Amino acid sequence: MLQRLCKEEEWCRLCKEQMKSSYRDCDKLSAWSIIKAALPYLAILMALALLYFALLLLYERGSPCRRRRCYEPCYRTTQCERRNNILLLDNVRACNARRPIKDVTFGLRCMDVLGLVGERSGKTTLNKLIISQHCLSRGRVYIRGINVNCKRKRYRAYKCIGYCPQKNCFEPEFTGRENLKIFGLIRGIKCRQLRRVTHELADNLSFRRHLRKRSKWYTVSDKRKLSTAIAVLGTPPLIILDQPTAGVEKAHRSNVLHVLKSVNDCGSAILLSSNNIEDFQTLCNRLALIRRGKLVAIGPVASYRNHASRGLILMVKARPHALIHQLCIYSLNREAIINIITRYLLANFGSVYLLEEIQGDMLFYIHNSFVPLARAFQIIEHKRLELSISDFYVKHEDIELSFVTRNFRILR
Template sequence: MTEPVSIEIQNVSKKYKTAQENSLTDVSLNIGTSDIFGLLGPNGAGKTTLISILCGIIPPSSGTVNFYYQNQFISEQERKSHIGFVPQEYAFYQELTPRQNLDYFGAMYNLGREELEARREDLLEILGLARFADKKVGSFSGGMKRRVNLAIGIIHKPDILFLDEPTVGVDVQSRNAIIRYLQEINKAGTTIIYTSHHMSEAEEFCKHIALIDHGRVIAKGDLTDLRKTHHAPNLQSLFIKLTGEEYRD
């Protein structure tokens, strides 16, 4: 039986008005329900552009993106209630506390007061922020700020979660805590689309991947199968083999 598709990306291309070349060219991917799908590639490969299109932040120049929930098509107007996005940049108010930030963003998702309070306190406890819930986020360490960022992105229990470098610049303990919790919500049914430059983390975390370079998908599928096909001992070797060794800063 074929796995139900959560996101169907068909021949998506993107060219910005001031650009000479496409940022994305003819990208086609299927991301299954409850998958952990890694979008990987060098700097400037088009990963963030693709995530921005999937989240509805920018439109594609051509091609289509279809979302499904429980095998039912989701209209563009309905998508935002199903989607959570944790960007690489901090997306909270530094002068507010974690509790105040979660209240603010939870209200934006139209969560009822009782639901919001219960969800807020659960996340503060689970992500190790309860002791600091009433301190200004601006005084936090990088790892704590990442956990606040994650809590905001999942306050409304999204069915599909987009993560752009969710553990960049954090200590080992925070990274382990973040990844462990993400694995738990994935087991509960949340589909995760993830991008990172941490190849060892991506190899342990992702079920399927797509490697993107110069705006094109150059490999996609089950990671173990891709490694066997390309005779690569690990994801980092596969990445270098397919994208080359030149600098991409």
């Protein structure tokens, strides 16, 4: 060891003698100069350490800019409920949709027909959540016990669904027969049976003569019939219909409802969204009232009618020119007559809503369940001539009022 140290000292002495100028500069270097040279590298290391710590903190706790989730108690469905219901919505919520859905829960069993009631309340959004076209914020959707939110299993659930969207989704360049053939093969119908099935379905929906025509040349009515035919093709266990009779002629609307009724008798469950009261009265055995994305009431049609407040609907025709020989006032315009009728109704019934007014024809809703129908008729008939009313009609409130609830204009 001593010998090695001596050799190193001897080498240093020889180097100093040969390179005096170089070693003279090295002797002048101090500890501070070394630290100063290392400072940039230390700063880079500290910045990387802080960045790593920040990323780790975000990974563990989440971003502070993101809205924190509210962990409310979620209603858990049992395995028996999933098995007995073809469609089951468990506390479904969608906050990112155009019309948000708030905690909707209901089930649909075999041969059930559930009607979704509500103007601009999120019915289409709810249908898109069921078919996974929109993402859920919370909750689960089960179709025959299969969780639709699971990407690996949702395709098994799609085999059980027939869907008629609000906007037609068939290929416009294909003919009606070609569209039905494509969707029939996807549904699993055999080729030798497909022609008979499509022709029978087109006959029942009254558009067989247009099967060879391209779909883009169809009328609005025939397009809706074709979309409905695609949805019911093969009699799937669950059929979701969004405005199936919108745009269909009144003469052919009964054909569409008859086809849906026959498919329901074969065992299919139907989820119907419509703004037509005839669809609900013909098909549905249950109704679900949705208001602003929230499920307000659900139950049989009879109980839903009994649950509603029993008001009165008044239809008035104001024709002062027809009663000119019996009136003492000749210079009343239409607005003045409306104001006079409105004040009289408010004075006698209390709570009155004007639903519609077109060229002197007025539709009122009297929100008073204590006035009998005969008494209301006497009150209006007593002042009919003074109010410039040529004709009027009074009836009890019915289910139709739920479609215009959001359009009330409060006069009180």
